[in-house]
Every structure is written in structure tokens, then in C-alpha cells.
Amino acid sequence: MTKLKIGFILLSNSQAAIPSTRIVVLNMLPYLHAANFDTHIVFEPDTSTKTPDVSGLATRLKAEGFQIIFFQKVFGDSVLALAQAMRLLGIKTVFSICDFVNPAMCEATDLTIVVTDYLKSLYPPQLQHKVHVVHDGIEQPLLHKSECGTHTGSGLQPINAVLVTSTALQRLPLLASPPRWLRVTIVGNYSPDANKLRRMGENHWRLNRLSSWGEKARYFRFLTNPSIKCEAWGAESVYAAMQQADIGIIPIEVDPVRDPTGEWRLKSENRLTLKMAMGLPVIATPIPSYEPVIDQGVNGFLAQNNGQWLSYLSALRDPALRQSIGQRARQTALARYSMDLQASNLIALLRQLIRASADFDAADVQPEV
Template structure:
């Protein structure tokens, strides 16, 4: 069986969604008998979710059982998906953090990362939408163990926050309490790039609206117990191993002006990353997280600043950190290991690879 991949980013420098949803799955798919070929990818650092696919040869694509569009949409992708349907080639639209109704209608199946995201699609598309959660990337990363202390000014506890952005504050928290240090792993220059770090800090401060917000950003960026670390797999692994617990504060007041705010569409991968490392997690509840974290069982939720202060105080207890961390790792390994993700994706692909009368009928609707 042959699978053709249309990627939103180049495989040599992939964005996280390309790496997690597709590239990490290739060894499992090939072991299950699928020949996997990249039939389109943008140039390195030229990521595009709406590329021009008109140069792809429809005749060449006919040789594949399934074509998978990884987060690729737009008029050109929709037109190609419809043409493939008419030609008898099955199609999958794989999307992680948005609602792609037009692509979902054009493709045989749509793969989303949470039941909540699935529920946002029109009712008539629901039978063709499958949930495949993002899997863990490295199950060998485990925290070094719960330290038997509550933290203080001289020996603070350490929390870790992994993000895809460059934060200028800690949402919901503000500045860490005196007994806590925070490692923020995100889109920051390396610590050796002092001039670049200074330039970024100035930009982050100036991007804030109002002098109060700018003062808060400056206090965060200069705080002696906040370390801003450049994202890399090695940096993430080391930060997780050295942390006492993990935090996931989200600014739920932020919107995008387009209805459902972006934070509601996020996948659970940043949560399961931390749970998989055996860390107790304190998080803002968002739909994908609420499908995984059970408050008081394998983590803690905090909905406002007061609950965040209370949750942080609770996590000073080493016994609680140990219990929540162990339960979180058990859940993450059971439901989000890479082979679990691969089996779910294979069920979708194998189901499509079997010719059916239903597909022939659906192909006619793509004309």
C-alpha cells in the first residue's frame, strides 16, 4: 500500500505539527507495510499551509492508495483533493489546531487531535472525522525524582513551562513566588547570543500595550528566578528532568477576533509531554487538556489567579507531587505513546485502503 504525503513544512526543518503528526509515525507505518513518500513539501523555512499544488501531476498521484494533506488547505489543496476523489484516490486531511470545513468536505477522512475539535465540525461531516491524539515524542525523558523539600528563598523549587512562543509574562501567575524558580523553554535566542536576547526583550516590552503592561513584561524578562531557554529537544529534555513540577498557564482572555479563540483549539501534546516525564502538572483547563487531566488524580487545574496561587502552594508538598506525577506518567504512556498514536492512524489508513461502494458514491460528490 502506498501513501503520498503533502506536508506543511520541510522534513529537514519540520514544524512541530509535521514532526509529531507525520514524521514520527513513518517507522510505524512502514513496519505495517505502507510505502510512504513525500510528494510535496515547501522549501526549508518556507512553511506554507496554503501552498500552490497545481504543479503536482495528477497522473503520478494516481499510483497511491491514499494521499495525506498534513495541515495543508486552501483553494489549491481543495481542488486537488476533489480531483483525487474523482480519480479514485483516497484522501486524508490531517489538522491539529484549526477547523478546516472545506478540506474536510473535500477529503474522505479528516484526522483531528481532540474530540472537542471534532465536535466543532458540521454534523454532516462528523462520520468522516477521526480523532488521533498527538503522541509523546520521547518516552525515555523522565524527571530526576521528587526532591523532599517545599522550596524557599535560598533553595527554591523549579517549575518548567514549555511553549512554542516567546512569552513576555507568565499568564495567570505574573511573577513567581519567592520559593519558586521557573524555566521557560520557548522561542528565545541562546544564552550566548546576548545582543539578540537584549533586542528580543526590548521588542517584547514595546509590543505590550500601556506602560503597566510594559513594566510587568520588563519585570518578568529581568527576573532573577526566571530562565528563558532556547527551544531544542535537548533543552526540553534537560529542563523536564531537572524540574520539580510543570506549569501550563494560558491567557484565556486572549481572542483572535474570529469566534473560537486559538487557545481552545490547542492539542494536548504540551500537557502529555510533561505528564509523560513524570511531573506533576498545574494547568489552565482547555478542551484538549480536560480530555486527559483529571483534577486531583493525575494533575491540577487552575481557572483564575486565585486558583493558581492555591495550586502552586499545593505543589510545594513533595508527596502530592510524587503521586500526581506517577499517575500522570501512567496515563500518558498508556494513551499517548507513539505506538498508540500510530495504531490509531493506521486504523484510518487501512480503512481507506479497502475499496468500497461508499467511496465511489462519495467521489461523485467531489465533481
């Protein structure tokens, strides 16, 4: 039986894959193999880049018999030219994007895959038929909190909150300083604790980049706050941090002065469902991708202002409430955002794309029995 040959052009190198490459492509490869796809990575950069030079690939891809080329979060003149060349050669193309809108790539490709309904809604009406949603799948569904603390939080035995981010935060958004009964671990783009000299150098560099004395003083207070700990993100350490936490928090500043582009609106639900799947009760700033997931007060909380943040944090000092909301959060995340379900959605879209091609027999896209 003929296999569907699909080639992937990656945002990052597969040997040092960033989360989006891992979630969107690498995690899906076993499912695609099982569904009778012949998968190949046809381009991967040495270091992550959204605008790679892929010139010269078109002839090779045609000669090697690819039916689909999948662009993972890459764009720019070279990528756009390749997508257009694929169309002329009769090769189907897919553009996958998770955190911004690119009508030019959507126009140039046959299918655009986004991670939220909100992102889909931002594309022009004439392109809506090309845009489909495949959510980020839960990567480690078997990992979850093995036990819930029974304490209510105090200075001596604080409740532990975890905040996972892709950046190196220089302040705790919205909350500034946690209440005395709360400790916050920020897992982000920091140097490992063991590399103290490098961590000190980064802190010194960030401090010197701040323009005003007020900003410098605020950053210094952040660094020296005993209730805030910054840890380096790692594929395993992030789960260890969540397992040790009592609650998850996602405070996002929506200040138009600090973020005039409104990029916060485009964030996926991944950071939310990651924590929910671990069985953590989560408090988050309401953004378009979070609002359909959270059933307020049932499987989590959305907090719009500082008063609501403090109110929901205080409510979660109750161990029974933490446990019940955490359990419902995990059920929600696993039911809606499992890798199995997202892979099934992706495979259906790819098969539909090939069925639309007049020169390929629809019978050949059925999985092996």
C-alpha cells in the same frame, strides 16, 4: 504482496520539521512501513507554510500510482483544488489538522484526522462521519525524571517549574510574578542564551512594539524578574528543562479581550501529556482538551483562577505529593497517548479508507507476516 502507496504533503520541511510535522508524519513512518505501506513525501516546502502552491501535482501522483494522499495541516485554494482532483482520479485523501476547524477541506477529502474529541465536535453534523481522532503520540517515552527533589521550596532553594510554549511569552500568564519560593523556566521561541546580542535585539524590538507605558513597564519587569528564566526551545533542551523541573505549569489566558477568537479552546493536549509523560505533576488552566486527561488531585490539577493556582502550587511544595502525582501522571500519559497506540489507530483508519474503495482488494492491505 501489494503495498499501499501513500504520499504526504507536509506543512514544514522534513529536514527542519516543526513539532506537528514530526509528530503527525515523521514519527509514524516506521510504523507505516512495518504495516506494509509504501510511504513517500511528495511535497515539502522550503519554509513552513499552511497554504502551499501544489498545482501540477495531480498528474504525477496519478502516474506514480498513489492510493492515498495525506495533507498535513495545509489548505488554501491550491490544496483544495488538488484534493478535488484526487477524488476525480480515484485517489483517496486524508486531511490532518491539530488546532483549527476547516469544513471545506473536510468536505473535499475522504477522511479528516483531528487530535482531540473537542475539535471533532466542532465540525458540522453532516461531516461528523468523516472526522476521526488520532492523538499526538508521546515522542520520548523512555525519558522521565530520574529523581524527585525532597525540598519544600524557599528563597534559597526554590521549587522549579517549567512552562513549554511555541511562542515567545512577554509575561507569565495568570501568575504575573511567581511566589518567592518558586522559579519558572519558560521554554519557547527565544534566541539561545549564548547569542546575547540577538536576545537583546529581540527584547528591544518587542519592547518598542508595545503601545502603552504600562505594557512596557510590565514587560520590563518580566525581563528583569530573577524568578523567571526564558530559554530557547530545542528538541533536546526541552527535555533537559523538564528533567530539571519539579512541577509543570500551563497557565493559559482565556481573556476574550486578549484572545477574542477563543483559539485557546482548540489547543491539543500535547503540552500537557508531554510534561505528564516526564513524570511531572502538572497544574494547567482547564481547556477542553485537558479536562478529559486530568483526574483532579490524582494525576494533576486544573486551576481556574489565581487563588486556585496559588493553592495548588503551595500543595505541591510537599515532595511526597509531587512524587505520587507525577508517577500517576506518567502512567496516564503512557497508557493513553503512546506512539504505538496512536500509530495503530492511524493505520486502522487508513486501511478502512482503502477497504471502502471498490477498486482495491481488501486482502492486499494486510501486513506482512
